[in-house]
Amino acid sequence: MRRITRLATPVAAALALAGQLFAGGFYLVLGNPDASPEARKLNAVLTIKADGCHDPTGAKLTATAFGIVNGERREIPLKLDALTSPGMFALAQQWPAEGRWVIRLVARNGEQFTNSLVTAGPNGVDRFHDKADHREFTAADVDAMLR
Numbered sequence: 001m002r003r004i005t006r007l008a009t010p011v012a013a014a015l016a017l018a019g020q021l022f023a024g025g026f027y028l029v030l031g032n033p034d035a036s037p038e039a040r041k042l043n044a045v046l047t048i049k050a051d052g053c054h055d056p057t058g059a060k061l062t063a064t065a066f067g068i069v070n071g072e073r074r075e076i077p078l079k080l081d082a083l084t085s086p087g088m089f090a091l092a093q094q095w096p097a098e099g100r101w102v103i104r105l106v107a108r109n110g111e112q113f114t115n116s117l118v119t120a121g122p123n124g125v126d127r128f129h130d131k132a133d134h135r136e137f138t139a140a141d142v143d144a145m146l147r
Contacts, residue, residue, distance in 0.1 A: 026051075043093075044091055044092050045091060054110075056086045061089050064076065065103050079094065113134060
């Protein structure tokens with residue numbers, strides 16, 4: 001019995017700490033604009049929801065497109081439309097159809113920070129293979145996704 005207690009105690013402690021690691025998280029959920037009539041009216045190619053254990057009404061989101069067109073690097077600030085659902089935004093295509101693009105989404109909510117990189121090209125936005133992190137992505141991160 002003593003051996004079971006000795007093994008169970010560290011496992012229980014690790015599980016308790018793991019729960020605290022994920023509590024209070026802040027992240028972005030990328031969605032299909034076809035699921036939202038409001039986003040469809042805005043001709044959105046992507047919906048973004050600020051989510052986690054926080055008040056989503058305080059989330060501030062910005063977006064920038066980085067691309068290479070005809071060998072020339074381009075950077076375009078993007079306009080996001082806030083949807084009626086708190087913390088939900090729609091992104092319409094504001095970058096040229098030609099070339100390869102990476103969209104950087106940056107979200108802040110008070111002291112919380114998260115950002116995501118998502119590729120876009122002639123076939124639309126690839127919301128299934130985004131790269132997300134709580135550290136700010138660098139130009140090298142963007143360049144790696146553009147390759």
